[in-house]
Amino acid sequence: MANNRQYRSNTLFVGTRGVKEYRASIPRWVNGSDTVLEIGCEWGTTTTIIAEHAAAVIGTDVSPVVIERARERHPHIRFETLDAFDVRAALELNEDFTKVYIDMSGISGYRSLLDLIALLNSYAAVLRPEAIVVKSGALKHFASRCVPFGDDGAWHERAHDRR
Numbered sequence: 001m002a003n004n005r006q007y008r009s010n011t012l013f014v015g016t017r018g019v020k021e022y023r024a025s026i027p028r029w030v031n032g033s034d035t036v037l038e039i040g041c042e043w044g045t046t047t048t049i050i051a052e053h054a055a056a057v058i059g060t061d062v063s064p065v066v067i068e069r070a071r072e073r074h075p076h077i078r079f080e081t082l083d084a085f086d087v088r089a090a091l092e093l094n095e096d097f098t099k100v101y102i103d104m105s106g107i108s109g110y111r112s113l114l115d116l117i118a119l120l121n122s123y124a125a126v127l128r129p130e131a132i133v134v135k136s137g138a139l140k141h142f143a144s145r146c147v148p149f150g151d152d153g154a155w156h157e158r159a160h161d162r163r
Helices: 018-024 045-053 064-073 087-091 110-127 137-144 154-161
Strands: 012-016 035-039 056-061 078-081 099-102 131-135
Touching: 012 018, 012 137, 018 045, 018 131, 035 045, 045 056, 056 064, 064 078, 087 110, 099 110, 110 131, 110 137
Parallel strands: 012 131, 035 056, 035 099, 056 078, 099 131
Antiparallel strands: none
């Protein structure tokens, strides 16, 4: 049963649809004082864009082969092998991440929405970043249909405005 003493995250979750939106979010969400963790960096293309806006960035992927390729292509950026579901390993990177970017194709659909929400909450609880930006059309659509209930009645007005 939920109560007011349970952990509450201050992390904002930003859902984007597709690579274009995911990358377009970078100048809006990342600034020169941020340390960013990118999960699912593949070849490091988006990581290099993040690096242009952040103080520091670490690109991660589950595949050592992919990480080696990213290191070859972008030797000035730090890349590490990381299983996204091993949040403790992300903590062991020993960085104070202010933003987390997640691009995991296998977890972006509706069937994986609960797994994604659990993953986001895990990163929010352990790393405590200001924001987590995730490439997931399913999450973006779900969040766009959510309205927090409040005793002031404003939730009802917002819900009707969305129709």
